[in-house]
Amino acid sequence: MTDRELILEAIEARKMSYSPYSHFMVGAALLTKDGRVYRGCNIENAAYGPSNCAERTALFKAISEGIRDFDTIAVVGGDKDAKPEEMSFAYPCGVCRQVMIEFCKPEEFRVIVAKNTDEYKVYTLGEILPMGFGPADLGVNKK
Numbered sequence: 001m002t003d004r005e006l007i008l009e010a011i012e013a014r015k016m017s018y019s020p021y022s023h024f025m026v027g028a029a030l031l032t033k034d035g036r037v038y039r040g041c042n043i044e045n046a047a048y049g050p051s052n053c054a055e056r057t058a059l060f061k062a063i064s065e066g067i068r069d070f071d072t073i074a075v076v077g078g079d080k081d082a083k084p085e086e087m088s089f090a091y092p093c094g095v096c097r098q099v100m101i102e103f104c105k106p107e108e109f110r111v112i113v114a115k116n117t118d119e120y121k122v123y124t125l126g127e128i129l130p131m132g133f134g135p136a137d138l139g140v141n142k143k
């Protein structure tokens with residue numbers, strides 16, 4: 001799966017966004033190490049606090065099915081009316097970065113932040129969450 005193909009998956013995932021409060025639709029596509037893709041969208045709530053980001057939706061779907069090994073996540077976000085060229089770079093929030101570091105190696109896991117298949121940036125988790133606190137800090141080695 002190429003980065004562009006994964007971005008296309010995130011664009012599809014974004015169509016399912018439930019975001020009647022922010023009107024900011026986000027889609028994520030999570031590539032597992034064995035080549036599967038889990039899609040996620042943001043799911044908002046009238047009480048605001050229970051809202052879930054697209055990235056965590058994708059991660060929790062995969063983790064709840066027993067998957068623990070992840071390669072890359074692509075994220076696409078923008079206002080519901082945004083044309084492809086008007087999309088934002090929707091960087092994962094701090095909570096999502098923390099969920100990622102629970103399951104993904106900072107130096108290996110790739111995070112693609114895309115406006116569309118032509119405009120995107122690729123980071124490692126460690127670049128967007130330097131000096132993170134993860135399982136190893138509590139003596140937990142999951143491998």
Ligand code: THU
Pocket residue numbers: 019022024025026041042043044051052053054055075077090091092093
């Ligand atoms: N959101 C995501 O789903 N992922 C991000 O990377 C940034 C923010 C959602 C949360 C909320 O539903 C909306 O975007 C506006 O913050």
